[in-house]
Amino acid sequence: MKKKKIQNIIIALIAIFIIGSIATYSYSVEQTKQKGLQFGIxxxxxxxxxxxxxxxxxxxxxxxxxxxxxxxxxxxxxxxxxxxxxxxxxxxxxxxxxxxxxxxxxxxxxxxxxxxxxxxxxxxxxxxxxxxxxxxxxxxxxxxxxxxxxxxxxxxxxxxxxxxxxxxxxFEAPQSGLTQKVIQVSENMKNQCNIEFINESGEFDSDKIEIDWFNCINEAEKWKIEHLP
Structure with missing residues (x-):
């Protein structure tokens, strides 16, 4: 009887340990999620x-x-x-x-x-x-x-x-195909910015044109960020 009681106590302790481990894991996962959100912000x-x-x-x-x-x-x-x-x-x-x-x-x-x-x-x-x-x-x-x-x-x-x-x-495999397409479109937009605002010498004809080019590049970056999966 005493031996059985000891076994029951051991089983109970193991059960408590397992439940505690699950709770700790769940807490850890939740903490990781929160840290990830905070990091992104x-x-x-x-x-x-x-x-x-x-x-x-x-x-x-x-x-x-x-x-x-x-x-x-x-x-x-x-x-x-x-x-x-x-x-x-x-x-x-x-x-x-x-x-x-x-x-x-x-x-x-x-x-x-x-x-x-x-x-x-x-x-x-x-x-x-x-x-x-x-x-x-x-x-x-x-x-x-x-x-x-x-x-x-x-x-x-x-x-x-x-x-x-x-x-x-x-984890799952990244959506690399869509990501690459978005990046390529963004790069094409930037190339258009270069064609529109940079002269044949690779320079800007005025400071205003340089600002317009900079804003154009920023818009392409903004579009990329908004459309990446």
């Missing part, structure tokens, strides 16, 4: 901050061209811009992305860092008139866009590869 906020900062960066030059601000005021703003940009970039390191999304965060961070360097070279060109600085700025701007595209591909591939935790399985 925080990353989106960072990308929006970067975009708004870049729009203002180019619009301030337009204000200077139109005589609304002096060159001294423009350069003072540019110095603030660089500091603010560095602060925004530091926010990538504060994110706690799920494992699947770490590579996308790294690529988006590299994109922003490359854009920052592009802006620095652009400012150098504005200060000194050094055309080589402008060329470096343009090259780095293009590289920043490419890194951003890669980051977005990584992000949405990971996003579409994760099934709802309420379903039986955790």
């Amino acid at each position: 925080e990353l989106e906020q960072i990308q929006e901050e970067v975009q708004k900062l870049q729009i203002k960066f180019y619009s301030e030059k337009t204000r200077w061209n139109e005589g609304d601000i002096s060159k001294k005021e423009l350069l003072e703003y540019y110095e603030k811009h660089l500091k603010e940009f560095k602060t925004i970039i530091s926010k990538y390191d504060e994110l706690t992305p799920p494992e699947l999304f770490k590579s996308s965060v790294e690529l988006l961070k590299i994109s922003s860092e490359t854009q920052l360097e592009s802006d620095s070279q652009f400012i150098e060109w504005m200060k000194t008139g050094d055309e080589s600085a402008k060329i470096r700025s343009d090259t780095q701007f293009q590289e920043a866009l490419e890194y951003e595209m890669l980051g977005l591909v990584e992000f949405y591939s990971a996003k579409t590869g994760v099934k709802n935790y309420d379903e039986g399985e955790k």
Whole structure:
């Protein structure tokens, strides 16, 4: 009888352990879901901050061209811009992305860092008139866009590869076909922007045209983000 009682106690303890493990697992899954949602919101906020900062960066030059601000005021703003940009970039390191999304965060961070360097070279060109600085700025701007595209591909591939935790399985194959089609359409839109606004020498005929090109590229990016699965 005593032996049977001990066995019953052991079985009861095992049952309690199993139930506790399930509860802990369910809690862990729920926590993971919440962290994932929070991460997505925080990353989106960072990308929006970067975009708004870049729009203002180019619009301030337009204000200077139109005589609304002096060159001294423009350069003072540019110095603030660089500091603010560095602060925004530091926010990538504060994110706690799920494992699947770490590579996308790294690529988006590299994109922003490359854009920052592009802006620095652009400012150098504005200060000194050094055309080589402008060329470096343009090259780095293009590289920043490419890194951003890669980051977005990584992000949405990971996003579409994760099934709802309420379903039986955790992962499914990413919808790479649709993703690639959306990216291709977006790239075609950007090519049209280049054809419309960039002259045969690979330059802009005016600062206004450069702003229009920048906005056109942004619209293509916005379309891509809205249509990626």
